[in-house]
Amino acid sequence: MPYAHSIGSQRYVFEDLRTLMARATPARSGDELAGVAAQSSAERAAAQMALADVPLRAFLNEAVVPYEEDEVTRLIIDTHDAGAFAPLAHLTVGGLRDWLLSDQADSAALTRAARGFTPEMAAAVSKIMRHQDLILVARKCRVETRFRDTVGLPGRLSTRLQPNHPTDSAAGIAASVLDGLLYGSGDAVIGINPASDNVAQVTLLLEMLDAVIQRYEIPTQSCVLTHVTNTIQCIERGAPVDLVFQSIGGTEGTNRSFGIDLAVLGEARDAALSLERGAMFADGRRGTNVMYFETGQGSALSAQANHGCDQQTIEARAYAVARRFEPLLVNSVVGFIGPEYLYDGRQIIRAGLEDHFCAKLLGLPMGCDICYTNHAEADQNDMDTLLTLLGVAGCSFIMGIPGSDDVMLNYQTTSFHDALYARRVLGLKPAPEFEQWLEKMRITQPGSPDRLVDALPPAFGRMLEHRV
Amino acid sequence: MSDAVTKNPWSVLRKHTPARIGLGRSGISQPTSVQLEFQLAHAQARDAVHRPFDHDAVEVAVQALGLPTLQLHSAAADRPTYLKRPDLGRRLDEASRSRLEALEMEGRPDVAVVIADGLSALAVESHAAPFAALLRTALGAGWRWAPVAIVRQGRVAVGDPIGHALGARLVVVLIGERPGLSSPDSMGVYVTWAPRPGRVDAERNCISNVRPEGLALQAAADRLAWLLREARQRELTGVDLKDESVPALAPVNMADSFLLSGD
Structure with a gap:
């Protein structure tokens, strides 16, 4: 018409x-x-x-x-x-x-x-x-989800600790995990983009993250961001999978280009739920949000599956896919795709706010990978602007990475320091369970989740003395 | 460093990772020196993207190897157009198409090497000619080379119309990759059997992160020579040609994760 x-x-x-x-x-x-x-x-x-x-x-x-x-x-x-x-x-x-x-x-x-x-x-x-x-x-908009802690409560801003390493070195990943925890990061998830999609390798990474979470009793969840079919195989082999990850798009053709459809996402969710790895909460219920999705404007055109639609409309349709599977976390990787889709800081900032708004309106636990590549007309100042605006907008979570530099994916996203900046200037706190843990471990000062303790926290200090 | 900066004793763990860990803090913010180092790294990556391609210097270096050359330009007139219109970077401009059509070729070449600026002219200015020399040695005799094409504002697929026009069995594209913050000079190598416009990425094989601090030029040339021999023999490239020369990543060793060591 x-x-x-x-x-x-x-x-x-x-x-x-x-x-x-x-x-x-x-x-x-x-x-x-x-x-x-x-x-x-x-x-x-x-x-x-x-x-x-x-x-x-x-x-x-x-x-x-x-x-x-x-x-x-x-x-x-x-x-x-x-x-x-x-x-x-x-x-x-x-x-x-x-x-x-x-x-x-x-x-x-x-x-x-x-x-x-x-x-x-x-x-x-x-x-x-x-x-x-x-x-x-x-x-x-209020959207609360939970697995081992609660994401999306008012006045909270969570972070995904992203400890990527170019060759999946266990020591290298551990170094970035430690850095992030000591900067108060990781309450949304500790999530690795693996260099290898090999199922045996992914299983080892899952076991390592699970052991760290158990040993230090961290109220968070792990994820290795591999293809959903790999994660299903990992579960079949008995790997400790907390969250199932997948990139999703807003048309069937886009999802086909990712090698997925709705059926396989449902199958993966059922498999993860069957492990019953979520925590029991005070209301007597288990945390059952077991999915983690990433999206981003432009993926449909890139897959030649945009059906003559604009990229933001297709992006919003991806949220219908996400909503179907009751995820713990969803974020657009807003500036990752490059300047042919979002040219500069101005376009990236607008898209980040649109994605967050549309997803929240539809009832999703929306975060944002506030990011850019080196061929986009953008820099750290643009990311500071988007971070501050999204913090005000009540964004559920952001990324946390050492010094903003992802040495595996070659792009820049928000640093551990950036998250503390946003928490401090906007009066935001991490998830309540994680806030208590940071205080108990003597990483943050009592009652001040945005103030770090100067002395090395005892649990990690002993480990470092061993190492150095 | 002033006493307002809190240092992180775990910065010693940097020996395990190129990630920027243990940076220290001023309050909860990044210390001055750390911030300025980041700005420099970003500036170098930006300059790599926007640096004008010194195509004449690359031509001189390639000719010094005794290889004939051919200078071409994509349909993207300038860098802003190139960044916004990937489709134009995959095609040749009118003048380049005419130049290729006018070229008189004797026989059918086995391989056409194409050098394109891509997203880092610095990468191909530094590595393309030395890489071509290593490749020639690694391949040895029995390979007929087309003139080496040097393309301004080119994307990977620009090799398809060039390889097609030259009648080459295989096209190899050496191209500047998207610069990372710590790797402004990374070169990508793409090989395509029976190049013609319309080939898709699944029909190519790729060797990435070629630079002295990444995959060394000699190792990359050896891998490419292996791929070219296999491709010529099996008459294909892409997902059906698994690169068996790639060493698998070392398995994750839990013992290396010091967060799990005994206390």
Whole structure:
């Protein structure tokens, strides 16, 4: 169905919903590369006005990727919660923005509405929101998940400790794990990107992380970020798998390019749940969020599976995939893909805020890999800006890596120091279970989770004396 | 270093990893010297991306090996276009296509070597010509070489139209990789059987991180020679040609994880 908007004598026509959404998207290189971006700033503004007038019901009737061809579309439509949607069903996209910003939309109302939103509705409204809108609404969303500790409580900012090493050296990984723990990092997960996808090697890494977590009684979980089919094999061999990792995208074709479909994700989740490795919490229930997903704008075009959609809309659709499997953690790796998709710091910052907002609106425990590559027009200052904005927005977790330099993947993400900066200036704390552990181990000062103890913590000091 | 900086005694563990561990802290922030060192590393990586390709110097170095050369340009006119439009970096511009068409070739070459700036001109300026010399020795006689093409603003797939136009059985692309913070001069090597436009990445074999501090040039040349011989014999490259010359990573040794040693 065509959409149109006139400004003066100029009439802008958009042939269908996916085209309207693409033209309304704030400028970025990936949409220009795909040939779906607005041709002028005025066309973009006209598209945003036309989009604001689209009733939310239209998104249930007009799929941006055909229902018959795509299992992600079928997932979105078939699992849509009509009851949660009913109170908002009369709204347009513009009306939804006003409601989200209004005092009616408190945390409880947003939680009730989450399953009534489709990813396309979230993407559409984000396209007519400024940074401050994306921050204000995301901050009101509450999403709590747990395995051995609790991620996403108000006033908390967790970190993934990312101890990568170019050749998976056990000593090298241990050195980065130690560095991270002593800087208060690792409450979201201790997660390694392995250099090798060899199942035997991955199993050894899992055993090593499990032994460290048990020995120091760290209230966190481990993950080796290998392909989901490798993790299934590891579980079959009896490896101690806490979280199952997988990169996911927003179309069936993108997921096929990753070598996955919804069925294999379900199979992996069932396998991980069967291990019952989550902690028992005070309410007598076990932590059962066992999945960890990464996403990122541009992956669908890269796989030539974008169906003429803009990259941000497809990215939001990936969150429907994630939501299906009740993950502990989800993050976009926002600046990793390169300047042909997000050209500079400005585009990376916008995308980071959009991804966080859309995922939170849909009810996901969203974090962000606040990052860039050396061929993007971005630097540490841009990352400081995005980190600060996401901290204000209530981002669930960020990465933590020694000195911002990933020596395995060759990109820059947030450092252990960066996380402490965000916690200090914004008054945020790590997950409560981990906060207590840091204090018990004498890593942080009593009552001050953003102040490190100067002396070497006793448990680690003894070990280091042995070593040095 | 002023007394406002808290040092980390575990910085001695840096012998186990190139990661930036044990940096110390001013309050909870990175100390001045650490921050400035990072800025320098980023500046070097940025310069590697934007450094103009000294293609003439590479041509002189290749000709000094006794190999004829050919200078070409991709359809990406400049660096900003190159960074935003990967499709243009995979194609040749009009003038380059004409030059290739006008070329008179005697017989069919076994291998066409293409040197492209990619994301680090520094990498190929430093390593491409010495690597070509090592490759020639490693391959030995019995290999007919096409003129070596030197391409500005090129991506890996630009080797496909070049290899096709030259009628080469195999194309080898030497290209500057995305610079890491600690590796601004890393070169990638891609080999493709029966090159023609439209080949996909799954049809290529790749040797990455070629630089003195990474995979040494001699070792990389030996591996490439192995791949070329196998490819010519089996008439394919890509996922079906497993690189059996690659040594597997050493297995993870739990005993090395000092976090688990006895206290």
